Amino acid sequence: MFTLITGYFQATAREVKRLEAVQRSSVYSQFGESLSGLTTIKAYKSEKRFLRNIDKTIDKMNEAHYLVNAGQRYLSINLTVLVASLSLLVGLLCCFRVFNIDAASTGLLLSYVMEISDSFVLLFRISTQVENQMNSVERLKYYAVNLPQEAPVHITSATPPPSWPEYGEDWYLWKNRCW
Template sequence: MLCSIILVHSVFVAFQTASTFWLAIAIEIPKVTNATLIGVYALISFSGVVFVYVKSYLTALLGLKASTAFFSSFTTSIFNAPMVFFDSTPVGRILTRASSDLSILDFDIPYSITFVICVGIEILVMICIMVSVTWQVLIVAVPALVASIFVQQYYQATASELIRINGTTKAPVMNFAAETSLGVVTVRAFNMADRFFKNYLQLVDTDASLFFHSNVTIEWEILRIEALQNLTVITAALLLILLPQGYVSPGLVGLSLSYAFTLTAGQIFWTRWFSNLSNYIISVERIKQFIRIPAEPPAIVDGNRPPSSWPSKGKIDLQGLE
C-alpha cells in the first residue's frame, strides 16, 4: 500500500515537473502559439489530477486498515484483561488510549506519512532541477542538508520525551472528570463544586503547559531549518545572477528560481509533518502497551474439564424449614 502511494505520487510529480518544463522551453519557441502553450500545459496538469485522487484514496484505505487492526487488538486485549489490571489502572488511562491515541492513529498518522513521503519526493525534484541548471548550488545545499539532519535529531530527543510526558498528563484529566461525574451528587451535597472545578483547571493547565512546550520546540526547529534553506536559496539566486549571459536560457533560469523559492516552504512543511509524525508514533507505542496485556485465563480448559456426567448425583437438604 505504501509503495503504491509512493509510485502514484511520483507519477504526479513527473506530470507537474513536465508541465513546468514545457512552459520554460516552449515559451522560447516562436512557432508555439499561445493556445498551444496553454493547451498542452493544461492537458499535462489535468492529467496529474487523477493521480492526486488515487493517492488520497490509498491514504484513506491505509489508515482504515491500520485503524481496524489496532482497534480490534486493543478492544480484544481490554475485554480479556484480568481484573487486577482494572484494579491497578485508572479509568482515565484507558480512556486516553481509546480516545485521543486512537484518534491520532485514525486520522493523523496516515496523512502524516503521506505528506512526509510526497513532500520529500517533491523536495528531491526541486533540488535536482536546481542542480541541473547550476550544479554549484550543491556546495551549499549538501552542508545545509547535513546541518538540518543534525537539528532534526537534536529536536527529536527532547520532543519525544515531552510527548510521552504529555501523554501521562492527559490521563489524570480524563480520570478526574469521570470520577467527578460519578460523584457529582455528593460533590454538590457538600458544596464542593468550586474546589473540584479548581482542581480540574489545575490538571488542564498542567496538560496544556506540556502541549505548549511541544509546539515551542517545533517552532525552534523550524526556525533553524528555514535559515539553512534560505542560505541554499540565496546561493542559487547569486549563482544565476553571476552566470555569463547566454549560458542558461531565461526560461530555465526562471524555472530554477521558482523552484528555489518553493524549496524553503517545502522544507518547512516537510519538517513540520515529519516532526508531527515522530510525535504521533508515540501514540502507537501507548496503544501497543495495552495490546500486550496478559489475558485472563480461558473459562474453559479442554485438558482440565469435568466429565460430561458431572455431577453424577445431587440432593437438596432442607433443615429447620418453618
C-alpha cells in the same frame, strides 16, 4: 542540514509529546471521576475544591502542550531559515555568474529551489508529526500487550467442594484443616 535540524528537534519532541499525553490522560481521568461523583461532590459542597484541582491539572497539561507547540515552531523557523539561506546562496551564485546561465534560467532555478525546499520542509514537518503521534500507538500497545496479566476470576485449585459447607465453618478454616 534538514536531517540534522530535524534529528535535533525530534530527540526532545518525542519525550515532550509523551509527557503531554500523560498529562492529558490525567485531565480526562479527573474529569470523568468528577462527573461520575457529581452528586457526592454537591452533597459535601466541594465544588470549589474540585474546580481548583481540575484547573491545576489542566494547567499542567497546557504547560506540556505549550512546549510541544514551541518545539514545532522551532522546527518550522529553523527549516524556513535554511530554505531562505539556500535560496539566497543559489541566487547569489547566479547573480555573480558562478553558473554561466541566463536570467530566465536563473529565475527558473530559483523557483525550483524554493519549491523543492518547501517540499522538504513539509516532508520533514509531517514526518516529525507522525512520529510524535505514534506516542498514542505506543501507549495503546503498552496497555494491550505489556501490562501484567491479572489472576483469573475462578481459580480451580482453590474452589470449595460442591458439598461445602459441610460443617458450618467458613472456607479458610476448612482449607487449613484439610491441608
